[in-house]
Amino acid sequence: SLPSLSSLISGPALLPIIQADSAAQAVQIAKAMQQGGISAVEVVLRTAAALDGISAIRQQCPDLLVGAGTVLSKADADNCKNAGAQFLVSPASTPALLQAMIDTGLAMAPGVSTSSEVAMALEMGLTELKFFPAHLSGGTEMLKALSGIYQQVRFCPTGGIAQHNLADYLSLSNVFVVGGSWISPAALVKAGDWQQITDLAAAAVAVAQR
Ligand code: 3PG
Numbered sequence: 001s002l003p004s005l006s007s008l009i010s011g012p013a014l015l016p017i018i019q020a021d022s023a024a025q026a027v028q029i030a031k032a033m034q035q036g037g038i039s040a041v042e043v044v045l046r047t048a049a050a051l052d053g054i055s056a057i058r059q060q061c062p063d064l065l066v067g068a069g070t071v072l073s074k075a076d077a078d079n080c081k082n083a084g085a086q087f088l089v090s091p092a093s094t095p096a097l098l099q100a101m102i103d104t105g106l107a108m109a110p111g112v113s114t115s116s117e118v119a120m121a122l123e124m125g126l127t128e129l130k131f132f133p134a135h136l137s138g139g140t141e142m143l144k145a146l147s148g149i150y151q152q153v154r155f156c157p158t159g160g161i162a163q164h165n166l167a168d169y170l171s172l173s174n175v176f177v178v179g180g181s182w183i184s185p186a187a188l189v190k191a192g193d194w195q196q197i198t199d200l201a202a203a204a205v206a207v208a209q210r
Helices: 023-035 050-060 074-083 095-103 115-123 139-149 166-170 186-191 194-208
Strands: 014-018 040-044 065-069 087-089 107-109 128-131 154-157 178-180
Touching: 014 023, 014 194, 023 040, 023 050, 023 194, 040 050, 050 065, 050 074, 065 074, 074 087, 074 095, 095 115, 107 128, 115 139, 139 154, 139 166, 154 178, 166 178, 166 194, 186 194
Parallel strands: 014 040, 014 178, 040 065, 065 087, 087 107, 128 154
Antiparallel strands: none
16 A cells, blocks of 8 residues: 555645746755755646756755655656655546556645545545645635545645644644645745745744644
């Protein structure tokens, strides 16, 4: 059976997104996040540099868990594994995509936003799921509703989560980690303001640890 993503995340229950235009930039973001206390990051496949970024972070940040996000196809899943990704995250789920992700043998959190999608993932033996887009899909109230029905499922909500509502999500018993882009806003990345990214990471870590 596959390793679980939750068992791989050793530090705070946070999984910030890295979207970078170069491998070097991805490493700088990762190091800034790590400096703020983050232990796991998700490099999203939304730029041409994503796969190189994953490989570079694996090499240069050995204590950081690094996975791939925005996995949309079997090719994405295979490419991410070859690049050294330690887990896979997708925004959505189809039977073919889930099977391709399972076949990599990596830990994974496929995206769902409805009860039926949770049921499909469960049929394939998956119990750790991304809830996306969390805020638009009913937020914490939806997660509470799902908790009564799917008692064995735990979620990584992302989408519309930031410092102001992070604690609401982390307080739920069926949330094992929270993700999002708020720790590395595009403007800070563009400006190379790594210290601000470290500060945002540290603020989130403070919430996750209380
Ligand atoms: C994701 O890939 O999970 C989303 O981009 C996160 O959404 P956010 O940008 O609202 O945090």
